[in-house]
Amino acid sequence: MDHLRLERFRWDAENCCGCKSCIWVDPIYVQGKDYSIRCPSLQRFKFDSYSALGRLKLALAILNGSMKITEKALDIIYQCNLCGACDTGCKRNLDLDPLMVLEALRIRAVAQGAGPPPALAQLIRRVRDTGNRFGLKRAKSAAWIPEGIKPSNRAKIAYFVGCNASYKNNSIAQATVKILEHLGIEYALMEEESCCGHPLFVSGAASEALALAKTNIEMLSDAGASIVLTSCAECYKTWKVDYPKLLDKPTSDMPYKAVHLVELLAGLLAKGGLRFRGPIEMKVAYHDPCCLGRLSEDWTPWHGSRGPNGLTQPPKPYRRGTNGIYQQPRQLISAIEGLELIDLPRTRENALCCGAGGGVLDVYPEFAAFTAQDRLQEVIDSGAQAVVSACPYCLDSFQVAIQSTGHLLKAYDISHLVSLALLGHEVAQ
Amino acid sequence: MISPSVYKQFKDIVGKPYISHDPEVCQAYTLRNRGFHGAEARLLGTVPACVLLPKTTEQVSAILQICYQHEIPYIPASTFWFTQAGPRAENCLFLDLKRMNELQVDSSALNATVGPGVTYAQLQAEALKHGLYTMVPGGGSQASVVANHLSWGFSPLTYRVGMANRRILAAEWVLPDGEVVGLGSLATGDDPFWGEGVGPDLRGLLRGSIGWMGSLGVVTKMCVRLFPFQPERLRSSGVSPETFLVLPTHRIRWYNFLCQDLKTLLEMMVEIGEAEIAAAVMRVPRMWRFIAKAESKEDFWEQWNRSNNKEPKDSSELLRVLLVGYTSTAQLEYEEKVLMAIAQKYGAVSRPAQQRDQSWIQSADSVSMWWVSGAFMSVTGQVDTIDCAAATSADMVKLKEQYTPPLVQDHQDPGWFQATDMGHGGYLEFLNYWDPRDSEEMIQLVDRYYHLDGPKCLVQRGALSFFIQTNSPLSLDGPHFGPHYDHWTRKVKEMLDPKGLSNPPGILDAIDQVIERAPWLKKHKDW
Numbered sequence: 001m002d003h004l005r006l007e008r009f010r011w012d013a014e015n016c017c018g019c020k021s022c023i024w025v026d027p028i029y030v031q032g033k034d035y036s037i038r039c040p041s042l043q044r045f046k047f048d049s050y051s052a053l054g055r056l057k058l059a060l061a062i063l064n065g066s067m068k069i070t071e072k073a074l075d076i077i078y079q080c081n082l083c084g085a086c087d088t089g090c091k092r093n094l095d096l097d098p099l100m101v102l103e104a105l106r107i108r109a110v111a112q113g114a115g116p117p118p119a120l121a122q123l124i125r126r127v128r129d130t131g132n133r134f135g136l137k138r139a140k141s142a143a144w145i146p147e148g149i150k151p152s153n154r155a156k157i158a159y160f161v162g163c164n165a166s167y168k169n170n171s172i173a174q175a176t177v178k179i180l181e182h183l184g185i186e187y188a189l190m191e192e193e194s195c196c197g198h199p200l201f202v203s204g205a206a207s208e209a210l211a212l213a214k215t216n217i218e219m220l221s222d223a224g225a226s227i228v229l230t231s232c233a234e235c236y237k238t239w240k241v242d243y244p245k246l247l248d249k250p251t252s253d254m255p256y257k258a259v260h261l262v263e264l265l266a267g268l269l270a271k272g273g274l275r276f277r278g279p280i281e282m283k284v285a286y287h288d289p290c291c292l293g294r295l296s297e298d299w300t301p302w303h304g305s306r307g308p309n310g311l312t313q314p315p316k317p318y319r320r321g322t323n324g325i326y327q328q329p330r331q332l333i334s335a336i337e338g339l340e341l342i343d344l345p346r347t348r349e350n351a352l353c354c355g356a357g358g359g360v361l362d363v364y365p366e367f368a369a370f371t372a373q374d375r376l377q378e379v380i381d382s383g384a385q386a387v388v389s390a391c392p393y394c395l396d397s398f399q400v401a402i403q404s405t406g407h408l409l410k411a412y413d414i415s416h417l418v419s420l421a422l423l424g425h426e427v428a429q
Numbered sequence: 430m431i432s433p434s435v436y437k438q439f440k441d442i443v444g445k446p447y448i449s450h451d452p453e454v455c456q457a458y459t460l461r462n463r464g465f466h467g468a469e470a471r472l473l474g475t476v477p478a479c480v481l482l483p484k485t486t487e488q489v490s491a492i493l494q495i496c497y498q499h500e501i502p503y504i505p506a507s508t509f510w511f512t513q514a515g516p517r518a519e520n521c522l523f524l525d526l527k528r529m530n531e532l533q534v535d536s537s538a539l540n541a542t543v544g545p546g547v548t549y550a551q552l553q554a555e556a557l558k559h560g561l562y563t564m565v566p567g568g569g570s571q572a573s574v575v576a577n578h579l580s581w582g583f584s585p586l587t588y589r590v591g592m593a594n595r596r597i598l599a600a601e602w603v604l605p606d607g608e609v610v611g612l613g614s615l616a617t618g619d620d621p622f623w624g625e626g627v628g629p630d631l632r633g634l635l636r637g638s639i640g641w642m643g644s645l646g647v648v649t650k651m652c653v654r655l656f657p658f659q660p661e662r663l664r665s666s667g668v669s670p671e672t673f674l675v676l677p678t679h680r681i682r683w684y685n686f687l688c689q690d691l692k693t694l695l696e697m698m699v700e701i702g703e704a705e706i707a708a709a710v711m712r713v714p715r716m717w718r719f720i721a722k723a724e725s726k727e728d729f730w731e732q733w734n735r736s737n738n739k740e741p742k743d744s745s746e747l748l749r750v751l752l753v754g755y756t757s758t759a760q761l762e763y764e765e766k767v768l769m770a771i772a773q774k775y776g777a778v779s780r781p782a783q784q785r786d787q788s789w790i791q792s793a794d795s796v797s798m799w800w801v802s803g804a805f806m807s808v809t810g811q812v813d814t815i816d817c818a819a820a821t822s823a824d825m826v827k828l829k830e831q832y833t834p835p836l837v838q839d840h841q842d843p844g845w846f847q848a849t850d851m852g853h854g855g856y857l858e859f860l861n862y863w864d865p866r867d868s869e870e871m872i873q874l875v876d877r878y879y880h881l882d883g884p885k886c887l888v889q890r891g892a893l894s895f896f897i898q899t900n901s902p903l904s905l906d907g908p909h910f911g912p913h914y915d916h917w918t919r920k921v922k923e924m925l926d927p928k929g930l931s932n933p934p935g936i937l938d939a940i941d942q943v944i945e946r947a948p949w950l951k952k953h954k955d956w
Contacts, residue, residue, distance in 0.1 A: 015865070016461070016463075017461065017805075020508065020571050023571075024571050027791055027793075028673060028792050030551060030570075031554050032558065046482050047525070048525065053457065057456050057457050057459065067453065091670060092796075093670070093794055094796060094799060095726045309726075311726065311730055318725060320670055322668050322669060
């Protein structure tokens with residue numbers, strides 16, 4: 001996969017001007033001293049080396065041969081959520097691709113045999129051996145299907161449940177299929193659903209991720225589906241962005257369309273196709289999952305060259321996080337009577353990661369917990385009674401953080417609230 | 430190398446998580462070669478031996494005492510952006526001050542007390558909550574409030590609030606030997622509300638000529654003035670990269686005017702100041718207008734080249750004015766009437782202005798300067814008179830022609846002009862872009878322009894630039910300004926930092942050393 005090699009991103013590493021837009025929230029959205037840092041890694045480890053700015057310098061030193069991927073370098077490379085906050089910040093004013101450098105560093109670490117860290121290597125093995133990130137037996141995956149729910153054998157829409165909702169947060173999958181049933185949307189489940197490959201890609205195991213991508217795409221095709229519906233932001237981004245990236249094809253050329261539940265529902269809402277029942281009285285803060293927000297824009301490959309002043313030929317398309325899925329979940333929440341939506345200081349493209357991303361939860365759980373606590377405090381300070389997200393990993397992070405603090409705040413996936421508002425009863429979590 | 434025993438002493442002061450001598454960590458704290466410190470980075474730049482993240486003044490003091498005892502050089506840096514941060518001496522400690530981020534606004538006394546890790550974006554946001562404001566400097570809102578106040582922090586809003594170094598009240602200063610000095614009211618108490626204090630006013634010493642850039646110890650706390658603003662909330666809006674503050678137009682408005690030429694624009698600028706109206710008055714460099722509109726680097730160049738190839742050439746000049754009804758809508762309305770009368774007098778044509786603020790009130794899009802070609806530096810940033818600004822600009826335009834290429838062709842753009850201090854002064858910043866991937870020969874020409882001919886041009890004109898410390902050799906400009914400001918600068922330095930440990934070679938000899946090490950510069954040294 002030459003197109004993802006670190007060498008391809010030398011220009012991006014070299015041309016960092018050190019402005020630290022990768023660290024700070026867009027100044028237009030800074031609301032004071034608190035919550036003005038967007039980079040979880042820098043927030044936790046403090047040294048500039050734990051930011052895109054530092055990692056770009058590290059990448060350059062590796063490219064120039066003055067530094068090797070040592071154990072410390074590996075820590076710096078992997079103590080990062082790959083949340084893309086740096087990338088969006090950088091691209092407010094510059095045309096650099098810091099996130100590509102961060103991903104390429106991991107791919108290089110794996111290619112050289114230095115990475116991934118043992119916990120991620122184990123995770124890769126689990127996915128390889130069992131088809132899911134938890135290492136659980138495949139048969140258990142269908143155990144979540146609620147009584148009375150019968151997906152079609154074959155449909156245009158395939159609901160890709162994902163490891164988390166299949167094996168852990170079943171309530172998200174259950175809420176999702178209940179919503180689909182209630183709305184009369186025909187869907188199928190993939191017969192032998194495997195992990196989407198997100199853990200492989202973020203580990204830097206690009207070849208294995210590519211192989212899994214091909215298998216999953218083939219299975220989707222065999223199932224006769226052209227739409228992959230997800231309730232997991234990580235799965236969504238993997239199908240929409242990472243598969244095309246690995247295959248070096250534009251998202252628009254993929255033989256399917258990836259759709260997140262909130263997109264589907266917001267589309268119906270706009271057409272008057274959603275009727276919510278009685279009110280849910282609650283102040284809720286919406287947490288933008290990185291993979292649904294700033295990281296979810298379509299992928300477009302670029303194979304050009306650079307001329308004078310770094311000008312690209314043909315012009316390089318940039319993913320600046322502008323067109324992420326920000327409005328749809330907010331539209332849904334706002335449409336539910338009684339719910340009061342509170343915007344957090346770090347919102348949309350400036351949102352702080354929940355802490356789980358980039359394999360951090362698996363390798364550095366203490367770092368993941370630190371970030372989740374930071375974000376939780378932001379929610380608490382906002383006056384919200386609950387935090388709502390659209391990714392099971394975000395839900396996990398917040399639930400653990402709430403548990404450890406003993407705070408009365410509640411955490412929901414958006415599927416929980418929508419199903420409650422539509423069906424009038426809460427799906428058991 | 431820092432010896433293990435000394436390293437342990439440092440570790441005991443800051444705590445294990447806040448010290449590192451791992452090369453992979455230290456690598457992040459090196460100079461970049463994409464602008465103001467290009468030649469320095471290439472010729473003097475090195476990796477620090479150790480990075481420390483102190484939290485308190487006491488910790489900084491203890492660290493500096495050990496440095497003094499063991500003669501260990503160090504460089505203090507706050508937000509590590511746009512400063513001389515980045516070691517140019519071997520075995521240097523790097524003091525990353527970002528954890529010193531205390532921020533307290535005293536709305537009744539119209540001031541804020543900040544640590545060096547506080548940025549302007551943070552301070553401005555907190556100030557606005559209290560109906561107060563400061564300026565966000567041209568360097569960007571991610572600049573450290575403390576560091577920027579120690580030099581000549583500057584932006585369009587300086588027009589009304591004055592240069593940053595004049596807004597310092599009390600401060601806490603750790604001298605190079607570790608002694609802590611309280612300035613202003615901190616000399617006799619713990620309330621930093623006032624800049625005056627017993628004995629001589631040391632704020633001038635602290636500022637030096639144009640800031641010491643970390644060469645005279647560490648300022649760990651500073652109280653800075655804030656100013657009353659209008660009371661309406663400025664709502665944040667948009668998604669990156671198009672984010673902006675929505676202006677309450679009955680209290681704040683931007684105005685654009687096309688003037689027939691630079692002379693008319695500058696005369697209009699002076700008259701606006703004389704009328705004692707406006708919150709900001711500036712000439713927008715032509716390139717900025719294209720940067721603001723472009724969707725990408727490629728788009729910028731396409732639009733820019735198309736415009737420059739068009740005949741007849743557009744010679745109009747854009748004057749941008751911000752009016753604020755600080756006290757009332759009536760104030761805004763009055764100022765607008767005066768502004769329009771002045772515009773009419775000079776034949777300036779009013780152009781549409783979006784009533785939103787992307788840059789200057791809370792943000793400053795300085796980073797876009799690197800967007801054009803990948804490298805940027807200003808060869809002068811000066812606060813003098815409008816006449817001096819105009820004359821220097823004319824000199825620089827001529828000089829720049831000789832160096833284009835390698836400098837990007839900007840078609841004799843005279844630079845960024847602003848009125849300062851309600852028209853009492855004039856500001857010029859002369860902007861330069863080049864391709865950092867150009868041939869070595871071309872890069873050496875950029876060095877020559879920036880470190881030799883540019884400074885010589887300024888010396889000849891008598892224009893004192895606040896970039897003098899990033900581009901001009903002290904041995905060249907020292908004898909001319911002051912005169913011999915180099916002598917007293919050295920004396921102050923020797924008195925307070927006799928061992929020369931604070932950011933060596935710092936503002937004293939860095940550029941002289943660059944010239945000595947660069948044969949392509951040394952052969953042109955004629956002073």
